[in-house]
Structure formats: C-alpha cells, structure tokens
Amino acid sequence: MLSGGPSYTRGVSRGPLLTPDVVVVGAGPVGLAIAWRCAQRGLRVVVRDPAPGSGASHVAAGMLAPVAEAYFGERELTGLLTESAARWPEFAAELEAATGVDIGYRTEGTLMVGLTADDLAEARRLWAYQQELGLPVTPLRPSQLREREPALAPRVRGGALAATDHQVDPRRLVPALRLAAERAGAVLVPEPVRNLAGVLAGVTVVAAGCGAAALTGLPVRPVKGQVLRLRAPDGGPPGFRHVIRGYADGEQVYLVPRQHGEVVVGATVEERSDVDVSAGAVLRLLRAAIELLPELAEYDLVETVAGLRPGTPDNAPILGPLPDRPNVLAATGHHRHGIVLTPVTADLITDLATGGATDDPLLAPFRPDRFHTGTGGRGVAGSEQSRKDEAWS
Amino acid sequence: MLSGGPSYTRGVSRGPLLTPDVVVVGAGPVGLAIAWRCAQRGLRVVVRDPAPGSGASHVAAGMLAPVAEAYFGERELTGLLTESAARWPEFAAELEAATGVDIGYRTEGTLMVGLTADDLAEARRLWAYQQELGLPVTPLRPSQLREREPALAPRVRGGALAATDHQVDPRRLVPALRLAAERAGAVLVPEPVRNLAGVLAGVTVVAAGCGAAALTGLPVRPVKGQVLRLRAPDGGPPGFRHVIRGYADGEQVYLVPRQHGEVVVGATVEERSDVDVSAGAVLRLLRAAIELLPELAEYDLVETVAGLRPGTPDNAPILGPLPDRPNVLAATGHHRHGIVLTPVTADLITDLATGGATDDPLLAPFRPDRFHTGTGGRGVAGSEQSRKDEAWS
Numbered sequence: 001m002l003s004g005g006p007s008y009t010r011g012v013s014r015g016p017l018l019t020p021d022v023v024v025v026g027a028g029p030v031g032l033a034i035a036w037r038c039a040q041r042g043l044r045v046v047v048r049d050p051a052p053g054s055g056a057s058h059v060a061a062g063m064l065a066p067v068a069e070a071y072f073g074e075r076e077l078t079g080l081l082t083e084s085a086a087r088w089p090e091f092a093a094e095l096e097a098a099t100g101v102d103i104g105y106r107t108e109g110t111l112m113v114g115l116t117a118d119d120l121a122e123a124r125r126l127w128a129y130q131q132e133l134g135l136p137v138t139p140l141r142p143s144q145l146r147e148r149e150p151a152l153a154p155r156v157r158g159g160a161l162a163a164t165d166h167q168v169d170p171r172r173l174v175p176a177l178r179l180a181a182e183r184a185g186a187v188l189v190p191e192p193v194r195n196l197a198g199v200l201a202g203v204t205v206v207a208a209g210c211g212a213a214a215l216t217g218l219p220v221r222p223v224k225g226q227v228l229r230l231r232a233p234d235g236g237p238p239g240f241r242h243v244i245r246g247y248a249d250g251e252q253v254y255l256v257p258r259q260h261g262e263v264v265v266g267a268t269v270e271e272r273s274d275v276d277v278s279a280g281a282v283l284r285l286l287r288a289a290i291e292l293l294p295e296l297a298e299y300d301l302v303e304t305v306a307g308l309r310p311g312t313p314d315n316a317p318i319l320g321p322l323p324d325r326p327n328v329l330a331a332t333g334h335h336r337h338g339i340v341l342t343p344v345t346a347d348l349i350t351d352l353a354t355g356g357a358t359d360d361p362l363l364a365p366f367r368p369d370r371f372h373t374g375t376g377g378r379g380v381a382g383s384e385q386s387r388k389d390e391a392w393s
Numbered sequence: 394m395l396s397g398g399p400s401y402t403r404g405v406s407r408g409p410l411l412t413p414d415v416v417v418v419g420a421g422p423v424g425l426a427i428a429w430r431c432a433q434r435g436l437r438v439v440v441r442d443p444a445p446g447s448g449a450s451h452v453a454a455g456m457l458a459p460v461a462e463a464y465f466g467e468r469e470l471t472g473l474l475t476e477s478a479a480r481w482p483e484f485a486a487e488l489e490a491a492t493g494v495d496i497g498y499r500t501e502g503t504l505m506v507g508l509t510a511d512d513l514a515e516a517r518r519l520w521a522y523q524q525e526l527g528l529p530v531t532p533l534r535p536s537q538l539r540e541r542e543p544a545l546a547p548r549v550r551g552g553a554l555a556a557t558d559h560q561v562d563p564r565r566l567v568p569a570l571r572l573a574a575e576r577a578g579a580v581l582v583p584e585p586v587r588n589l590a591g592v593l594a595g596v597t598v599v600a601a602g603c604g605a606a607a608l609t610g611l612p613v614r615p616v617k618g619q620v621l622r623l624r625a626p627d628g629g630p631p632g633f634r635h636v637i638r639g640y641a642d643g644e645q646v647y648l649v650p651r652q653h654g655e656v657v658v659g660a661t662v663e664e665r666s667d668v669d670v671s672a673g674a675v676l677r678l679l680r681a682a683i684e685l686l687p688e689l690a691e692y693d694l695v696e697t698v699a700g701l702r703p704g705t706p707d708n709a710p711i712l713g714p715l716p717d718r719p720n721v722l723a724a725t726g727h728h729r730h731g732i733v734l735t736p737v738t739a740d741l742i743t744d745l746a747t748g749g750a751t752d753d754p755l756l757a758p759f760r761p762d763r764f765h766t767g768t769g770g771r772g773v774a775g776s777e778q779s780r781k782d783e784a785w786s
Contacts, residue, residue, distance in 0.1 A: 277695075278692065
C-alpha cells in the first residue's frame with residue numbers, strides 16, 4: 001500500500017496529475033464500493049459521475065434477498081446472491097464504522113405471503129424450489145404469520161419466513177459509500193464519461209448501470225421499475241417490522257419498512273426505457289399493498305418514482321474484463337440485484353484490478369465473454385439507447 | 394368612474410397613499426374577480442395575499458356544473474349555481490378579451506355515468522331529482538354514451554348528459570384574473586392580513602377561503618379534497634372530450650380532460666384539515682377512474698395533491714355584510730363551488746361595495762346573518778384553526 005494515501009487532492013490547482021490506477025465510471029453503490037475497496041488497497045482511484053446515486057439505486061428498495069429472489073433456472077445467480085448476502089453484515093459494520101453513517105441495515109427478515117388460495121399455491125411452488133436448493137425457508141401457519149405481523153390482512157392465506165433476507169436503505173448507502181471512498185483517498189469527479197477512449201487509467205471499471213451498453217457494447221438493457229414511498233402517519237414507525245413480499249390476486253408486491261416511518265412499495269418490471277410513472281402501475285401497487293396490509297391505506301403517499309435497472313439476457317450481472325480490452329472491467333448488469341451484490345462485486349473487481357484471483361470460480365459464470373458480442377464501443381445498444389445513457393455515464 | 398384609473402402605483406416610493414376604497418383579503422378566483430369588477434367601476438382596490446392562487450383553486454378541477462352538482466336539499470344553492478353558470482360564457486369571453494389568456498373554458502358538456510347496476514340506480518335517483526327541478530338532464534342509452542365517448546368502459550351500464558355543465562382551468566383562470574384586475578388598476582400586495590382591525594379601507598372584502606373563519610368568526614371549516622392529475626401519453630390530448638362524472642362500485646369520481654393532455658381526477662371529501670395525500674385515497678380515485686375509462690391506466694400520474702375547501706354548515710357560500718360590521722363583506726364559504734360561483738359572487742359583492750342592490754333577492758339566502766354567530770373576530774373557529782389559516786389570509 002502506498003503510504004500517505006493517494007496523491008490526489010480536490011483543490012482546483014493541484015498541479016500535474018498522475019495517471020490514476022483505476023478510473024471507475026459510475027458512482028452508484030457498485031462503483032463507489034469498488035472505489036472504496038481499491039482505495040483501501042492503496043490504488044489511486046478516480047470516480048467519474050455527474051450525478052452520484054441518481055440511477056437505479058435512487059429508486060431501489062434495498063432488499064438483501066437471495067432467498068426470496070431465488071427463481072427457477074437461476075442457480076448460479078442464486079449462488080452469487082447468497083455469497084454476497086453473507087458478506088453484508090461485515091460490509092455494513094465496516095462501512096458504518098468508517099463513516100458513522102446509519103445505512104438502515106436491518107435484519108428482521110422477510111415474510112413471504114400469499115393473499116388468496118391461488119396466490120398461496122403459486123408462492124408454494126417457489127418456496128419448495130428454494131427449499132430444494134437448501135435455502136432457509138420456513139413455512140408459517142396463518143396464526144404464526146399474524147403473531148409475527150399482526151397488521152397483515154386477515155385474508156392472507158399463508159406464508160413463509162426467509163429469516164436471512166435482510167434490508168438496507170440505498171439512499172443512505174450511497175452517501176455512506178461515497179464518504180468511505182473519499183476518506184480512503186478516492187476522488188469523485190462530477191463529469192460524465194462519453195467514451196472509454198478518453199479515459200487515461202491503468203484499469204477502467206465500467207459501473208455505469210444501463211450506461212454500460214453505450215460505453216462497451218455489452219448487452220445491458222433498461223428494465224423499468226416503478227416504486228412508491230409511503231410514510232406512516234403522525235411521524236411514527238411503520239406498523240410492521242419484516243420486509244413483506246407477497247402475491248395479492250396475482251400481483252407481486254413488496255413492502256419494505258424503514259425505521260423512520262418510510263415504507264417502500266414496489267415494483268413493476270417493464271421492458272421500457274422511459275421513467276414516467278403510470279396511473280395503472282400505481283393502482284396495481286397500491287391495491288396489492290393495501291390488500292396485504294390494510295393500514296397502509298392511512299399512510300401518506302409521499303413519492304412515486306420510476307427507474308431503470310440494468311438488465312442482461314440471463315438476468316445475471318456482467319463482471320470482469322472485456323474480451324478484447326483486458327484493462328476494462330465490467331461491473332454492470334446487476335438488474336434487480338445491485339444492492340445485495342455490492343459487496344461481492346466490489347471484492348471481485350478489486351481483486352481483478354490489483355491483478356489477483358482472476359480465476360476465482362465465483363466469477364466464472366458472470367464474465368463478459370459469455371455473450372460473444374462485439375465490444376468495440378457500440379454493439380448491442382442502438383443510438384437511441386446511447387443518447388439516453390449519457391445521463392448515466 | 395375616476396378618469397385615469399386609480400392613484401396607486403406599484404413603485405417603491407409612491408408618495409402618500411390614499412385609503413383604498415376596497416381592500417380584498419385573498420387572491421383566489423373569488424377575490425381577484427371582485428377586485429377586477431370593483432376596479433372596473435373606478436374604485437381604488439388593493440388585494441392582499443402573500444400567495445395568490447395557492448388555496449383551494451390550485452387543487453380545484455374547475456367544473457362549472459350546476460346540474461351535476463344539484464343535490465337533494467340544496468335548492469337555493471342550485472339556483473345560485475345555475476345563475477352563475479349562466480354568466481360564465483360572457484365572463485370567460487370578457488376575461489380572455491381583457492387579457493389574451495386562454496383560460497381553458499370548454500363547453501363539451503358533462504356525461505354522468507354509472508358503472509354497475511347499483512351505481513346506475515343511485516345515479517338515476519339524483520337525475521330524476523335534477524329533472525324535477527327543470528334542469529337539462531338527458532338520459533342516454535349505453536350505445537349513445539359510447540357514441541359520445543368510445544373510451545368509456547364497456548361495463549358502464551348507463552348515463553346521462555348535462556350539456557350545459559362546462560369547465561374551466563383554475564390554474565389558468567387565476568393568472569388571467571390577476572392580470573385583468575391589475576390592468577383595471579387594482580394593486581396586489583403580497584402580504585397577509587392577520588386581523589381586520591389593521592385594514593384601512595372604505596370596504597373590506599374577506600375572500601380568504603378557510604382563512605375567513607379566523608378573520609371574521611364565520612362558521613367556515615376546511616373540507617379536505619384529494620385530487621390527481623394525469624397526463625395523456627406521448628403529449629397528445631386525452632382520449633375523451635366530455636367531463637365525466639361517475640359512480641364506480643359506490644365510489645364517486647370525476648374526470649376532467651384538458652386540451653393539452655391533462656386529466657384531473659377527483660376528489661375526496663373529508664372532514665380533515667391536513668393536506669397530506671393518503672395511499673387509500675389515491676387507490677380509490679385511481680380504481681374508480683380506470684374502471685370507468687380503462688385507457689387512463691396508460692396515462693402518466695403527474696401530480697397528487699390535497700387542498701382545503703371552505704365549507705359551511707349548509708354547504709352554501711356566505712355573501713354580504715357582517716351583521717355587526719356593515720363595511721366588512723364576506724365572500725367565502727364556497728366549498729365545492731368556488732370556480733362556478735366566481736362571476737355571480739364578483740357581481741353581487743361589487744354591487745354591495747358600490748352601495749347598490751343590497752336587497753338583491755339572489756343574495757338573501759346567503760347572507761352572513763343566517764348563522765347568528767358572533768362575528769367579533771374569533772367565533773366558531775378555534776385557535777388551532779386560526780393558526781392553520783394564517784397561510785391563507
């Protein structure tokens with residue numbers, strides 16, 4: 001490690017600059033955590049982003065849910081989610097110790113519920129699969145459910161507990177990671193990167209979410225999600241403690257309670273690239289939420305917002321060197337899983353950036369070369385997408 | 394009329410001021426229209442309001458609906474609504490001519506509909522009453538309904554046309570009235586009036602909405618209304634032309650299409666004095682709206698807002714001199730009817746302010762003395778209300 005930290009300062013006249021060891025494109029949670037880890041190892045790190053934390057993380061609920069998010073046909077992704085979730089307790093503790101920022105990390109666990117008999121039947125198929133994988137899913141009788149969360153609607157037919165599925169508040173996480181990265185010596189430059197050719201660095205990390213498509217040609221596409229934020233009346237905490245994920249008359253919804261009264265209700269999954277909030281989506285989310293937890297009707301609706309997740313053809317992230325540009329590392333395509341995957345992504349990419357562990361078996365299923373696409377700059381993404389992505393990059 | 398207009402100017406050093414003939418407290422539509430009319434008659438007029446147009450009118454949909462709003466037991470109010478609606482075409486034309494502002498006055502009429510058989514039965518009771526009063530209500534068969542508005546849900550069981558119920562856009566109306574009043578010579582002073590004792594004027598008009606309670610002791614109370622604003626996708630106009638008022642599974646809702654793509658969806662009627670937007674209210678409004686007009690699901694939800702109507706014990710406005718203070722004229726308590734009642738209120742109050750027509754039979758049922766309350770300052774309204782009202786006055 002270089003003693004005394006990096007040679008960067010944030011002053012205006014800072015004299016001749018050394019070429020950074022690492023330039024991270026994108027100051028979302030993934031990019032900032034990579035910057036933090038790289039700076040901790042003594043690398044000179046620059047993060048480029050005109051609007052840190054303004055991408056998918058601004059909309060995300062922050063569920064750390066490898067169990068509830070273990071879907072059919074995504075076994076390798078489930079492994080990575082589980083590994084990263086296991087790193088979260090230490091990651092959260094280290095981050096809070098380094099910054100003094102409360103990032104809203106909560107460990108009450110997640111209740112998965114079904115409103116109607118049909119909903120419960122659908123949920124049970126998934127729970128059975130999750131149990132087959134050896135994941136900790138504990139079925140609960142309705143009376144046990146209501147013991148844990150008396151506010152659940154009497155109609156709720158049944159549920160299960162995923163005790164190890166936790167949560168964090170992404171809107172607290174981002175400023176904490178930024179502070180940690182800067183304290184470790186990383187420098188945030190609030191400017192966009194429009195193409196990688198102009199970036200001078202030992203290693204360039206593309207953590208630009210949907211913006212990665214235009215920068216690298218990787219098959220990352222926007223997957224729209226609409227999310228609501230409610231607030232418990234009279235300034236109190238919400239009347240429930242667990243994250244609740246449920247099916248309600250065929251509609252999937254999650255309800256994430258925060259200590260200070262906020263409840264996040266999400267989320268749609270739409271193959272669209274606008275960020276408009278639609279009346280129909282708000283109706284479906286509110287209806288499902290209030291059917292599962294009737295007291296939410298009395299909560300204030302304080303925010304409606306839409307964001308774009310960086311989706312990939314196999315729903316898994318893209319991690320590692322571009323096939324034809326070994327000094328460019330992708331850290332994108334995290335789709336619904338950016339928050340939970342932040343610790344493991346930061347560790348893996350930092351290992352790669354420092355020349356270590358390039359054959360980590362954790363990484364193998366997620367390398368960019370699995371798509372066999374051109375990575376010369378503008379590949380899969382068309383020009384329309386490229387324009388939209390400029391705000392991200 | 395005083396030639397050359399009033400002696401007021403808006404400059405900082407304007408020399409010794411004459412006592413105004415009229416001070417209007419409150420720059421909502423009612424207050425501004427009174428100021429306009431008084432200034433047109435050559436009176437020196439000052440309007441006091443720290444935030445013009447920020448009260449109930451900012452939330453209001455702007456329906457001019459004496460027919461659809463003719464409810465059981467409100468015969469005298471219905472008469473006043475009908476009279477004021479009849480003055481609207483000329484009022485709108487004069488205002489647009491005086492200012493060049495398009496105030497969104499539209500005359501396509503109002504469709505009243507019922508979604509289910511129960512909804513239709515309830516609606517028909519009211520339509521029968523409205524027809525008894527001689528109001529122009531034309532029942533329509535479902536096929537006729539859909540000819541007029543093909544976007545209506547196929548489930549809608551029946552409806553009726555109130556061809557003379559029109560609409561205006563209150564957010565365009567207020568700046569137009571302000572401009573007209575100022576062009577006629579009225580002066581807007583952006584300062585609150587906390588009590589009437591400090592107001593020096595020949596006549597003081599209290600057009601302060603809910604704020605009238607604290608200023609006059611009149612029994613005006615806040616009646617909360619929550620309203621949504623949607624926007625047609627792709628920048629086009631909404632896919633329907635009439636104002637639609639309906640019952641949908643027992644829920645009353647109105648849908649007001651604007652030329653530039655906006656659709657106003659309202660409104661709750663709640664005996665509350667907060668302006669929080671609740672999840673339950675948004676759910677009920679969206680559900681009813683989308684049940685009646687399914688394409689609204691694809692519209693953007695661009696605003697959720699709550700406001701406070703100035704309600705009175707008999708739901709009718711309070712117009713005329715305070716019993717013990719003949720130089721103070723009330724023009725408040727317009728409840729759900731502030732926009733439609735603006736022209737007639739302005740005419741009646743201006744007549745009173747200029748010493749004419751104090752025995753107008755139109756005015757008789759709405760005079761302040763019908764409540765027999767003390768008007769010495771703080772009467773019916775308690776201290777909590779008074780505090781809230783400071784923002785209005």
